[in-house]
Amino acid sequence: MPVNQSLSTASDFSFVSTFVVYLVALIISLFYYGRIRGIIDARRENGQPQQVREALLVTAGGSGSDTTSSRIDEAKESFHDAPDLAAQEARAEKLGGALQNLVWLGIILHIVAVVLRGLSVSRFPFGNLYEYVLVITAFAMLGAAAILVQRQEWRVIWSWLLTPILGLLFFGGTKLYADAGPVVPALKSFWYPIHVSTVSIGASIGIFSGLASLLYLLRIWQPYGKEHGFMGGIAKPLPSAKTLDFLAYRTAIFALPLFGLGIILGAIWAEQAWGRYWGWDPKETVALITWILYAAYLHARALVGWRKYWVAWINVLALGFMIFNLFFINMVVSGLHSYAGLN
Template sequence: MFSDQLFNYTTLAYFVAMVLFIAYIATKNHTVGLVGTLIAWLGWVLNTAAIGVRWNESAQMGMGHAPMTNLYESFVFFAWSILIVYLLMDLKYKARAVGAFVLPVAVFFMAWGQMMPDHSKAIQPLVPALQSNWLTYHVITCFIGYAGFAVAFGASVMYLIKVGREEKSGGGNTPAGGLLAMFPSTKVLDDINYKAIMIGWPMLTLGIVTGAAWANYAWGTYWSWDPKETWSLIIWFIYAAFLHARFTRGWVGRKAAWLSIIGFGATIFCYLGVNLVLSGLHSYGAG
């Protein structure tokens, strides 16, 4: 299918952008960083086009559902979501080095998707429980939420690396040199962590709400303590605790970075561990 070719080109573009962001840190060449950003935008445009083409291919096959119903489609949409959140952050902060820590997540999922067998990537008719617009709303909001957490994770890893080096080199008062010289300041990294979570947490909240509405439509109950529902609630509380601690106790810096990393670990388990390991109403996502 043509959409598969576009997804392959998307994967290549994201990989090249990732390499260029790493090279930007290594060479300290701002032109390299700019080219990396432009290729990341190109990859996102290709990703968007591929999703649209796959949706049209589904319609031509007599199904017409949004391409967000199996593991493969979730991978490519997750990558799309990560890139748009990252690129919007880049427009504000011009912190291109962050791409070296965020793009690998998108590349990982795109590459995994492209290596899946053809039968796992095939467009399939929806089971009755999935034949609802609530599914589309639920998936979009959840994955944009996950994407916000992915960007926060990348910024948090950078923060811990940079603050650790600065503390070793001069008690926290001396800017880190070498490769870390291209990292944004710890203040900017902490702010990106916070702002990305401020995107992710409300979107996850909407995802849980739309998921409850969808569950009531499909199964006649808003909440059934399915493993995915339970883990989504755990993630919600982790990031709610992050925001509460920041607003009321002034949690910034190292504590905030570690909580963000823990939250993203829980997010990945909710996304993959629950779908692939645990059984429940969301187990179809592994198909």
């Protein structure tokens, strides 16, 4: 079937627009991140209500020590700065709302790019590595938006997620880009959209889960209220370690069965296409290793005796194998899945 060049061009334009919107969102998210850090610093400096009450009680009892007078002065300064702190919080809330709206705009444009790409060639847009990156990043952003919109304090994670997403899109749009066209005969199968879409959804959830585990390890290294040094300043706006561990664990619960189902569907397709369910092809092997790591992470996470920071490293390792499979296996190693690489 001939390619609709108008729709293909529109998809490319939507892709560029998506990148620009995400880039602006990243810049705003960095400003938002900095404001949240400033608010946290202000709260820690001025938010000492218990000490204020103690100082006032001592004064009421008749003590006139220099220490008490100093504490009262600090209390007055705290109360004086309270309206300014409230104003900072209000401005940060508006900036966070604008960030969230901009991200949703980018996601809409992202989905439009995917849909137009598929319509231009009258097939599901999974025919090459550029299309796969386009789809997997769309799923990752959509899933992250559905999670992060639930609580305002989770919005600081956008800075950490938008950075790798923009990196993937930039690499996909420059080094992996392929003109819209028909797929190779090996992909003309009923199982093609089912297998690849299932794997894509599972992989996109796994990306977010691995990122959450990375941030959890950073927060463990820089505990809340005890941050120090340069990395402490970076970690300060992050949610608590418990929250990040919760996000990593809950998302991995969905990534494991979906990614595993994608592997099973691929095995069924392989039996029809190549006459065997499993052949230890490089992409198959690394995908299986990734799934085993997710299973190991969830199993170890459920064991009481395991320290959570060691368990988190398993999830990070799974993320590493996912990225390795996406790029190195597709672009460097030759195998039966080599048609998924560059045209």
